[in-house]
Amino acid sequence: MNTPTLENERVKLTLLDLSNYQHLLPVAQENDLIQFSPSKIDTPEDLKSYVQIAVDGYYHNTTIPFIIYDKNSESYVGSTRFGLINRKNKVLHIGWTWISKPLQGSGLNTSIKFLMLQYAFETLKFDKVEFRIDERNIRSRKAVEKIGGTLEGILRKDTLMQDGFKRSTCCYGILKEEWPQIKATIFKNF
Template identity: 75%
Template sequence: MQLENNRVTLTLLDLSNYKHLIEIAKEKDLIFYSPNTIATPEKLKAYVQIATDGYYHKTTIPFIIYDNEKQAYAGSTRFGLINEKNKVLHIGWTWLGKDFQGTGLNKNIKFLMLHYAFETLAFEKVEFRIDERNIKSRKAVEKIGGILEGILRKDTLMQDGFRRSTCCYGILKSEWNTIKNTVFSGF
């Protein structure tokens, strides 16, 4: 499976290609707001193994991100918590190397994923769950049309023992055409 436009190519992430991300995964605080860790090759491999297991159980679709403009691997993202019965899934687990942040790459990634979720999979809702403290990611999701639906208080245990609160954002299928024609105009 592959999602692609002029700027980015998303290919299934698995144990055959994750090594392209080892150097990026070592960047300091890359996934600071995540309860996971990828800072060593072994921890990155375990992270990818969990994602791959989810793919075979049809609960996740993990991607490795390739920046077509820079001709380099940039990071990873995922569809997760896929609920086929209710037609709801999450987009998240997204991390990009510092050289790729703020370049417009993430907006292209989100367009491809939202387009696929709503127009190919015919899902009714896409959710995003973000650490309450992660203002940068929250603003990015708000810019692409995500609506804050609520905050789960102290629901996730972090690596350092901190209990984070999680902001829940959503985009409905009924909102997609407007978002596609405004936020993603020209994509």
């Protein structure tokens, strides 16, 4: 599989794997970093397991995991991925995104999402990009709405969390025919 490096003036996304995940250990240990995720990453063992699952998906052509390098701070600051890649139906998900808390709200995530959407629609020629977000995660839901995601429905109590809570998941989507308008208006500065 050809692994892209996605890059602009602000951020560089390269393949996350077992050779570089250690750069993320300090970020992964930030308090409540992924409180709305069913995953656990706050110990070295948990982070390695999380990355191993992403790498396994990569070798099965269902995920492309990225390590996020922020050019402003000159450091690795998180992870994101394409997942649930369905080449037949030309649909994939963008998610599993976590960024160091001091950089949340800084515009970094918008730069990341622009690169990923551009790659999904313009290079891969996919028809749809989906996002799945915990119903309680208002900040992430607003971020996806801000970049043009449309709420398509809510899967009620579909995901078991680490603490035993069954979360409901909001499903958002962007269609390829919506991308040119989104790119021209929301991402006009990229």
